[in-house]
Amino acid sequence: MNLSLLILIPLLTAAAVLLMRNAAQVRWVSLLGASAQLVLAFVLLFLFNQQRAAGNTAQMLFETQYNWFPSWNISFHLGVDGISVAMILLTAFVVIAGVLVSWNVTKMTKEFYFLLILLSMGAYGFFISLDLFILFFFLEIAVIPKYLLIGIWGSGKKEYAANKLALMLMGGSALVLVGLLGIYFSGKEHSFDLMKLAALNIPLQIQMICFPLLFAGFGVFTALFPLHTWVPDGHSSAPTAGSMFLAGISMKLGGYGCLRVATFLMPEGAKEYANIIIILSVIAILYGAFATMMQKDLKYINAYSSVSHCGFVLLGIGMLTKTSMTGAVMQMVSHGLMTALFFAVIGMIYERTHTRQVSEMGGLLKRMPFIGTVLFIVGLCSLGLPGLSGFVAEMTVFMGSWQHPDTFRRIATILACLSIVVTAVYILRAITKTAMGPLKEGFELLTDATWNEKLAALILIAGIIAIGIAPFWLNDLIAPGAEVIMQKLAIPK
Amino acid sequence: MNEMLTLMKPELVLTGIIFLLLFIKLGKGMKNETLLLLIQVLLLLNFISGFFFNAEGTLFGGMYQTTGLMVLQKNILNLGVYLISLLFADWFKKSEHMPEFFMLMLSALLGMFFLISSGNLLMFFLALELSTIPVAAMANFDLEKRRSSEAGMKMILSSAFSSGILLFGTSLIYGATGTISFAEIPFHLNGSPLQILALVFLFSAFAFKLSIVPFHLWTADVYEGSPVATTAFLSVISKGAVAFIFMATLYKVFQPMQAIWYNLIMILAVATMVIGNLFALRQQNIKRFLAFSSIAQVGFILVGISSNSTDGTTSVVYFILIYIFSNLAAFGVAAAIAAKANRENIDDYKGLYQSNPFLSWVLALALFSLAGIPPTAGFFGKLFLLTAGASKGSYLFIIIAALNMIISLYYYLRVVRSVFMDKNDLPMEKIQIEPSAKLALIICSAGIILVGLLSWIYDYIQNLV
Numbered sequence: 021m022n023l024s025l026l027i028l029i030p031l032l033t034a035a036a037v038l039l040m041r042n043a044a045q046v047r048w049v050s051l052l053g054a055s056a057q058l059v060l061a062f063v064l065l066f067l068f069n070q071q072r073a074a075g076n077t078a079q080m081l082f083e084t085q086y087n088w089f090p091s092w093n094i095s096f097h098l099g100v101d102g103i104s105v106a107m108i109l110l111t112a113f114v115v116i117a118g119v120l121v122s123w124n125v126t127k128m129t130k131e132f133y134f135l136l137i138l139l140s141m142g143a144y145g146f147f148i149s150l151d152l153f154i155l156f157f158f159l160e161i162a163v164i165p166k167y168l169l170i171g172i173w174g175s176g177k178k179e180y181a182a183n184k185l186a187l188m189l190m191g192g193s194a195l196v197l198v199g200l201l202g203i204y205f206s207g208k209e210h211s212f213d214l215m216k217l218a219a220l221n222i223p224l225q226i227q228m229i230c231f232p233l234l235f236a237g238f239g240v241f242t243a244l245f246p247l248h249t250w251v252p253d254g255h256s257s258a259p260t261a262g263s264m265f266l267a268g269i270s271m272k273l274g275g276y277g278c279l280r281v282a283t284f285l286m287p288e289g290a291k292e293y294a295n296i297i298i299i300l301s302v303i304a305i306l307y308g309a310f311a312t313m314m315q316k317d318l319k320y321i322n323a324y325s326s327v328s329h330c331g332f333v334l335l336g337i338g339m340l341t342k343t344s345m346t347g348a349v350m351q352m353v354s355h356g357l358m359t360a361l362f363f364a365v366i367g368m369i370y371e372r373t374h375t376r377q378v379s380e381m382g383g384l385l386k387r388m389p390f391i392g393t394v395l396f397i398v399g400l401c402s403l404g405l406p407g408l409s410g411f412v413a414e415m416t417v418f419m420g421s422w423q424h425p426d427t428f429r430r431i432a433t434i435l436a437c438l439s440i441v442v443t444a445v446y447i448l449r450a451i452t453k454t455a456m457g458p459l460k461e462g463f464e465l466l467t468d469a470t471w472n473e474k475l476a477a478l479i480l481i482a483g484i485i486a487i488g489i490a491p492f493w494l495n496d497l498i499a500p501g502a503e504v505i506m507q508k509l510a511i512p513k
Numbered sequence: 514m515n516e517m518l519t520l521m522k523p524e525l526v527l528t529g530i531i532f533l534l535l536f537i538k539l540g541k542g543m544k545n546e547t548l549l550l551l552i553q554v555l556l557l558l559n560f561i562s563g564f565f566f567n568a569e570g571t572l573f574g575g576m577y578q579t580t581g582l583m584v585l586q587k588n589i590l591n592l593g594v595y596l597i598s599l600l601f602a603d604w605f606k607k608s609e610h611m612p613e614f615f616m617l618m619l620s621a622l623l624g625m626f627f628l629i630s631s632g633n634l635l636m637f638f639l640a641l642e643l644s645t646i647p648v649a650a651m652a653n654f655d656l657e658k659r660r661s662s663e664a665g666m667k668m669i670l671s672s673a674f675s676s677g678i679l680l681f682g683t684s685l686i687y688g689a690t691g692t693i694s695f696a697e698i699p700f701h702l703n704g705s706p707l708q709i710l711a712l713v714f715l716f717s718a719f720a721f722k723l724s725i726v727p728f729h730l731w732t733a734d735v736y737e738g739s740p741v742a743t744t745a746f747l748s749v750i751s752k753g754a755v756a757f758i759f760m761a762t763l764y765k766v767f768q769p770m771q772a773i774w775y776n777l778i779m780i781l782a783v784a785t786m787v788i789g790n791l792f793a794l795r796q797q798n799i800k801r802f803l804a805f806s807s808i809a810q811v812g813f814i815l816v817g818i819s820s821n822s823t824d825g826t827t828s829v830v831y832f833i834l835i836y837i838f839s840n841l842a843a844f845g846v847a848a849a850i851a852a853k854a855n856r857e858n859i860d861d862y863k864g865l866y867q868s869n870p871f872l873s874w875v876l877a878l879a880l881f882s883l884a885g886i887p888p889t890a891g892f893f894g895k896l897f898l899l900t901a902g903a904s905k906g907s908y909l910f911i912i913i914a915a916l917n918m919i920i921s922l923y924y925y926l927r928v929v930r931s932v933f934m935d936k937n938d939l940p941m942e943k944i945q946i947e948p949s950a951k952l953a954l955i956i957c958s959a960g961i962i963l964v965g966l967l968s969w970i971y972d973y974i975q976n977l978v
Contacts, residue, residue, distance in 0.1 A: 089968045091827070091975045092900065153896075161887045167926065171934040179934055183926060190922050194915035197896070201903040201911060229908070 021067050021082050023098040023148050026108065029056050030141035034134050043129040047119075050133040054116040057140065061112035065497075068105050072500075079504050080150060080215065088154075093211045097151040103349050103501035106494060107147045107276055110356045113483050114268035115140045118261035120476035121364045124371065125173065125259070132173060135165040136261055143269045147276060152200050152212040155281070159196070159241075159273060163189050166254075166266060173259040181250075181257035188250040192240030196277070199233035202226055203285065217285050218508065224288055231289025234282040235297070241274025243330045245304035255323035260367025263319065267326050268360035272352045275333040279345065279505070283337055287509040290340060297338030298432050304331035306435060309442035318366045318376045321450055322359060325402060328439060329355045329410075335436055336417040339429065340509060344420025345502040347413055350494055354401075354409035354487055361480040362398045365391060368473050369454070372466045378450050383459030387466040392455040394469075394477045399451040401484055403444045409487035414440070416495070519568040520579050523587045524626050526562055530555050531619050538612040545606050549598070552615055553949065556595040563588030571632060575694055578632040581977040586757045586830060587626050593750045593837045594622055599953035600845040601742040603852045614654055617647040618746060625754035629761075634683045634693040637758075641679065644754065645672045645722075648747060652739040664738030671731040675721030682714025695766050702769040712770060715762070716777060722755040723811050726784040733792075736804035741851060744800055745844040748807045753833040756811070760818050760829055771821055778819045779910055786812030786917040793924050797858050799847045802924070803840070806883060809921055810836060816914050817898035820905060827975045828897035834970075835882065835894040838960035842879035845954050846872050853944045859928055864937030869944050873932045875954045882961045884925040885918055890965030897971075 033053025040046045064082075071081050080099030088096045100108070118136060125132050142162030149155040163186055171182035203217060204210050206226045211217060222230070240247045251271075255263045283290045308328025315321045329351070336348025368391050369384065370376050385392030401408035404415075421433040469477065487494050518525065534552070537543055543551075563584065571578040598605070598615070605611050624644030631637040649672060653665025687693055689708045690701035702708055720728040736744045763774055789809030796802040817829045849872060850865075851857050866873040882891030895918065903911045946954070964970055 087968075089971055091824070091972060092897070094968075157887045157892070160892065164881060164886055168929075168933065171930060179930055182934075183923070183930070186926060187919055187923055190919050191916075194912075194919055197899070198908065198912050198915050201900060202908065204900065205903060205906065 021064060023082050023084055023100065025060060026057075026064075026144040026148055027141055029053060029060060030137050030144060034137040034141065037130060037134045037137060040130065043126070046130050046133050047123060050119045050137060051116070053137060054112075054119045054140075057144075058112040058116050061109045064100070065105055065109060068100065068102070069497075083150070092153075093209070093213070094153045095151055095213065096154060097213060098148045099150045100148055101501040101504070102497040102499070103276070103280070104147045106349060106353050106497055107272060108144060110272065110353045111140060111143045111147065111269050113357060113479060114264055114360045117360055117364060117476040117480050118264045118268075120472045120479075121264070121367055122259070122261040123470075123472040125261075127173060132169070132259075135169050136265065139165040139169070139265055140269070143273065146273050150214045152203070152214060152217070152281065155214075155277075156193070156196060156200060159277070160190075160193050162270060162273065163193070166258075166262070166270060169262040169265075170254060170258045173262065174257040175259070176257045177253065178257045181253040185250045185254040188240055188247070192237045192247070192274070195233045195237030195240075197237075199230040199237060199282075202230040202233070206230075214281070214285070221511070222286055227286040227289035228292065231282055231286040232293060234286075235278055235293065238274040238277035238282060239334070242271050242278065242333060243304065243327045244274075244334060245300045245307060245327075245331070248304060248308075248327045251327050252320055252323040255326065255363070256317065256319035260363060260370075263363040263367075264360040267322070267363060268356040271326065271330055272356055275330065275337070275348065275352045278334065278337055279348065283340075284505050284508060287505075287511065290509070294338050294340055295428065297334060298429065301331045301334035301338055302432050302435050304328065305335065305439045306442075309439040309446070312446045313442060315446075316378055318369070318378060318450065318454070319363070321378075321446065322362045322366065325443065325446070326355070326359055328443065329359070329402070332414055332417050332436070335432070336420060339417075339421045339424065341420045341423050342499065342502045342506045343423060344417055345505060346495060346498045347416030347418075347420050349498045349502070350409075350416055350487070350491070351413035353494065354413040354484070357480050357483045357487075358398055358401045358410060361394065361477060361484070362402065364473070364476055364480070365395050365398060368469055369395075373463060378453050381454045381460060381463075382457040383455070383463070384466070385455040386459050387463060388468045390469045390474060390477075394481070395451050395455050397481060397484070399447045401488070403447045404440055407485075407488045409484045409491075412487055412491040516568075516570065517572060519566055520570050520572055521577070522566060523563060523584065523591075524623060524630075526559055527619055527623050527626065530559060531616055531623070534612050534616050534619075538616075545608075545611055548612065549602060549605050553595070553598050556591070556598050560588060560591040560595050563591055575696055576633045576636045577627075577630050579630050582826075582830070582974075583629050585974065585977055586629055586754075589830070589834050589837065590622060590625060590750050590754055593753065593841065594618065594746075596837070596841050596953050596956065597742055597745055597750070599949045599956075600745070600841060601848055602947045602949045604740060604742055604848065608654070610654070614651065614742070617651050621645070621647040621651070621746070622750065625750070628754060628758050631758075632695050634686065634695070638676075638680060638683060641722075642676060644751070645676070648672075648743070648751060651743040651746065652735055654743060655740045658738070660738035661740065664735045667731050667738075668735050671721060675718045675728075678714050678721075679718030682711050682718060685711035685714060695762075698766050699769055702767065704770055704773065708770065709773060712767060712774065713777075716774070719755060719759045719762075720781065723752060723759065724808050725781050725811060725815070726788040726808070729785070729789070729808050732808060733801050733804045737798055737800045741800065741844060741848040744804075745841055745848075748803065748844070749837050749840050752807065752811065753837065756814050756818075756829060756833060760826060763818065764821060764826065775819055775821065775905070778815050779907065782812050782815035782819065783910070783913050784812075785809065785815060786914060790917055790920040790924070793921070796924075797860065799857050799859055799862075799928075802859060802928070803843055803847070806921065806924070807840065809917065810840075810883065812917070813895055813898050813914065816902035816910070819910075820901035822901065822904060823975070823978045824897075824904065825901040826978045827971065828894070828901045830974050830978075831964075831971055832894035832898055834974075835890040835961070835964050838957045838964065839879045839882035839889075839891055842875050842954060842957035842961065843883065845950060845957065846876040846879070849944055849946050849950060850941070854941050856941070859931055861941070862928065862931045863935040864940040865932045868941050871951075871954075872944065872946070875958055876932060877929050878958055878961050880925040880928055884922045886922075888966065889961050890963070891961070893965035893971075
């Protein structure tokens with residue numbers, strides 16, 4: 021399979037969106053494009069598993085390479101392993117759900133969908149690139165659509181949030197850029213090629229400088245404490261689909277970058293800085309959870325809980341065992357689906373009640389059984405109920421972390437585990453207050469979800485349950501990818 | 514004679530156009546519209562001719578030299594001037610003295626051509642004067658405006674001052690090395706204090722022209738006061754030409770003193786980026802805003818120049834090509850708005866997208882390119898400048914440059930935010946754009962998108978270096 025299709029299809033969809041004449045056409049074209057992405061993602065999964073079953077053990081499959089700026093040794097080099105395939109699946113799920121829940125956007129519909137599709141192109145490109153230059157290119161492509169989506173279609177302090185997000189993410193990219201340049205000049209033959217660099221074994225002193233730059237840079241995207249401050253503002257000001265993309269896809273770019281670029285290329289740096297990563301991620305997990313307890317706005321609740329949940333991703337990477345890294349990737353997929361669904365539900369509720377304050381709501385389940393049920397499912401997934409994806413992912417991270425016998429990592433794991441209790445408190449409090457109890461006045465005439473909202477929710481729920489009930493397929497997909505990173509880590513200095 | 518014709522083709526064609534304009538002016542028989550169309554066609558032909566019958570060699574005993582790269586650099590400037598003639602059609606048509614303006618502009622361009630091709634300090638000085646003095650007259654061209662006269666005055670004074678410094682530096686070089694030929698100077702350089710002093714003087718003169726901090730003080734006032742066509746010419750064409758020759762001088766003539774000028778450039782690049790960016794943060798007038806942002810851009814060009822390698826040369830030429838498209842697009846939009854709605858403040862741009870989506874998208878694209886955001890060409894331009902600069906291994910320098918990209922993003926986004934997000938009770942009316950200006954804006958936008966993605970353009974430049 022030619023991986024360029026994953027970039028071409030969003031690109032063509034975006035171009036087609038621009039040519040459409042009215043909002044209805046724009047919507048249907050976007051939906052068509054998003055469905056094509058989803059089909060493509062499944063075809064990729066199928067072909068990938070087929071290749072692996074046939075005994076193809078190459079680290080990256082479906083590699084394609086085109087020359088691009090040969091004088092800098094930059095090539096358009098694409099390829100996927102299991103981790104990338106998982107992330108691509110996640111992206112496709114979130115994109116189609118995002119397109120569906122935005123059905124009622126009336127303000128500048130064409131521009132809205134154009135930016136949404138452009139953003140998805142950036143994410144696909146990022147997950148499949150094996151050349152650090154184009155990886156960086158796609159990382160930055162995604163920044164401006166986010167800025168405009170929040171600034172134009174957002175609510176509340178949208179300009180402030182958009183500015184903060186764009187500047188902080190660009191700050192992260194700047195760190196990444198310097199780190200990448202450091203890697204580029206580290207070998208005799210200057211190269212941005214991930215596979216070549218991995219074979220090269222980057223010199224130790226360069227790893228010591230470049231690893232923190234790259235990890236912190238990507239960390240900004242995935243809410244590494246204390247660089248997470250854009251998350252609450254950005255998520256809560258963004259329009260529904262914008263929040264879904266931000267939390268569901270964009271934060272995962274950072275996690276993927278930390279794993280694929282920072283840890284894979286610079287294992288010595290990762291070992292050296294592992295303790296700091298663990299401390300910061302445990303702080304993020306606990307701080308995020310406690311901060312969520314204090315929130316009264318549903319979007320802020322999910323935004324802060326994203327900080328906490330993404331902490332597990334970084335904790336899994338920082339623990340540097342095969343299981344914990346597999347868990348980190350599973351947590352990325354699980355959290356992506358879950359948080360996208362959560363934001364979608366919040367959007368649906370807000371569209372009807374025109375409030376996001378928990379205290380102003382009650383009894384929604386009576387008038388809106390579908391939306392209420394979805395709210396329960398997503399809440400239970402967030403607090404880690406077995407049978408849903410959240411449990412599987414967090415459990416895997418804990419198991420991987422517990423494999424270390426030393427006290428420091430044991431304590432860190434226990435502290436991280438404690439957050440689950442806090443999560444249960446805030447999630448249960450929020451959803452019971454919202455969905456149960458007596459119906460608030462003025463809510464008598466509310467209607468339940470429309471077909472597009474139902475479809476969006478069902479697609480995401482299908483993903484969550486598919487991982488929750490049968491986690492093995494995802495585990496088998498990711499684990500070989502984590503194994504390669506472990507092999508790099510095992511090489512002595 | 515034949516050799517001279519081919520080697521000096523860019524200069525000769527340009528001189529021909531200037532004389533043609535002079536005759537037309539004397540004949541007094543043409544309306545502004547027709548004449549402008551004729552000029553645009555001539556400049557387009559001039560640009561196209563730059564791709565054919567090119568040769569390399571030297572003339573007049575080494576005073577004049579030309580290579581494929583120099584021809585390309587001249588042609589990049591040709592392209593810029595052609596775009597200027599399209600973009601500001603509105604202003605040109607209203608102007609009583611349009612032919613004179615073009616004569617002045619093309620004379621300055623001719624000066625820049627000789628500057629690029631000069632192989633000798635005398636030739637260099639003559640060319641520099643030719644490229645500067647007409648620009649002062651151009652700055653003064655809005656005859657009824659006081660600010661325009663002020664701009665002309667400031668321009669001529671600061672130019673005269675920097676020419677004086679340059680001349681002093683030249684005489685010191687002659688004193689220290691005994692020659693004025695670019696080819697021979699490097700053999701006599703040994704880093705003696707006198708030579709360092711000469712380098713510093715020459716460097717300062719360049720810094721004036723490029724508005725490198727701390728020699729930038731004239732820039733904002735001149736940019737704001739001048740007619741917008743002049744501002745565009747100054748900030749794009751003039752900067753581009755001086756950057757080319759600055760780089761060539763440092764790389765070829767002062768190669769033996771590389772260790773000295775590397776530090777100089779590094780410090781000045783940091784100062785230029787930081788100061789340019791910090792001042793741009795506070796600007797309200799769009800022309801002043803672009804002036805300070807262009808100062809910051811020069812800081813990035815210096816990062817590329819500091820690399821002292823073929824990669825550096827290529828990426829600087831490449832960046833200037835991109836910079837021409839991006840900055841001219843921004844000036845073009847500003848000019849269209851200033852001409853029709855008579856507004857120049859960033860706050861006036863609020864809600865522009867509602868009434869003028871085309872102008873808004875072009876402006877956004879231009880600003881993203883200046884900020885270095887993919888997929889615009891500016892991303893590639895800036896990244897290659899930084900990569901070239903990083904090859905020397907001074908990471909602190911590169912980190913400062915990267916941080917400056919964030920500061921600059923802040924103020925570019927401020928304009929984008931005004932255009933797309935802010936509400937305005939008195940939104941701007943729909944602006945009718947001149948067809949030729951529209952064509953130029955489309956060319957610029959296409960350039961902004963394609964020059965980066967099409968990597969063969971970079972390779973083409975690389976092959977000429």
